[in-house]
C-alpha cells in the first residue's frame with residue numbers, strides 16, 4: 001500500500017475500533033409456540049437493548065443458535081437487527097463463516113453490516129499459521145471488516161497473543177472477540193500492549209469485568225440481555241477510571257453471568273427471558289435441550305437480587 005492509502009486505512013481502522021467499543025448484545029432467537037422465529041419478540045429485544053445503552057447488536061452470534069436456523073430464518077433475524085441498528089445509529093455485527101475458507105468467503109460476500117464476526121475454524125485444528133492464512137484470505141474477499149472470534153473451547157484451536165498480533169496487522173481485521181475461558185497468559189500479554197486500532201472485545205461473560213479492567217475495549221455478552229444498562233455502566237466506569245463503581249458492578253454482574261452459563265447457552269437465558277414475559281417460549285432447538293427449572297430459578301433469583309446493586 002502507498003503511504004496515503006495506508007494513512008487512510010489506519011484512520012478508518014481507528015474509527016472502526018471506536019465504533020466497536022462498549023457493550024454489544026448478541027441476541028437470542030426467540031421461538032413462537034409453533035416453532036417459528038418470534039419476529040416481534042426479537043424486534044422488541046433489539047430495541048430494548050439499544051434503548052438501555054448497548055453500543056450495538058450481534059445477529060447470528062452463538063447465542064442466536066444460527067446453526068439451528070434455515071437460510072430464510074437467518075436472513076429475517078439479520079433484517080430485524082439491521083433495522084433496529086439503522087434506526088438508532090448503533091453498530092451491527094453479523095456472525096458468518098464456517099471452518100472452510102472457500103465457503104466462508106462465499107458467505108461473507110453477502111454480509112451487509114458494520115463488521116462480521118468470524119470464528120477461528122472449528123474442528124479442523126489448522127495450526128496458528130493456518131488461522132492467519134484463513135483470515136488473510138477472508139479479509140481479501142470480505143466487503144466488511146472482520147472480527148476474529150477466538151473461542152478455543154468451541155473451536156479446538158488456540159490462538160496465541162503473537163498470532164493475535166499477526167491477525168491485527170491484516171488490513172480488514174479490526175478486532176477480536178476474545179473468549180478463552182479465563183484470564184490466561186496470552187490475554188495478559190495482549191492487553192499489556194494492545195495492537196494499534198484493534199478492538200479487544202470480551203466474549204466470556206464471567207471474565208468480562210476482568211478483561212475490561214485490563215483495558216479491553218468492550219464486550220459481546222449474552223448476559224447483557226439482562227441488566228443491560230448495568231453492563232454498559234461497567235464498561236463506562238472502567239473507561240472513566242471509576243474503579244470503585246466498576247469493581248462493585250463487575251463482581252455483581254459476574255455472579256449473574258455464572259448462573260446464566262450453568263447450562264449450555266442460551267438455554268438458561270431463554271428461561272429467564274420467558275419467565276420475565278419477554279419471549280413467548282423458552283424453547284431452543286436440538287441439539288440444545290431446555291434448561292432445568294432449578295437453573296432458571298437460580299438465574300431469575302440472581303437477576304432480582306442484582307437490582308439494588310446496579311440501580312443508580
Ligand SMILES: O=C(O)C1=N[C@H](C(=O)O)C[C@H](O)C1
Pocket residue numbers: 026058061062063064151179203204205220221222223265
Ligand atoms: O453470542 C455469542 O457469540 C456469544 N458467545 C459466547 C459463547 O459462545 O460462549 C458467549 C457470549 O456471551 C456470547
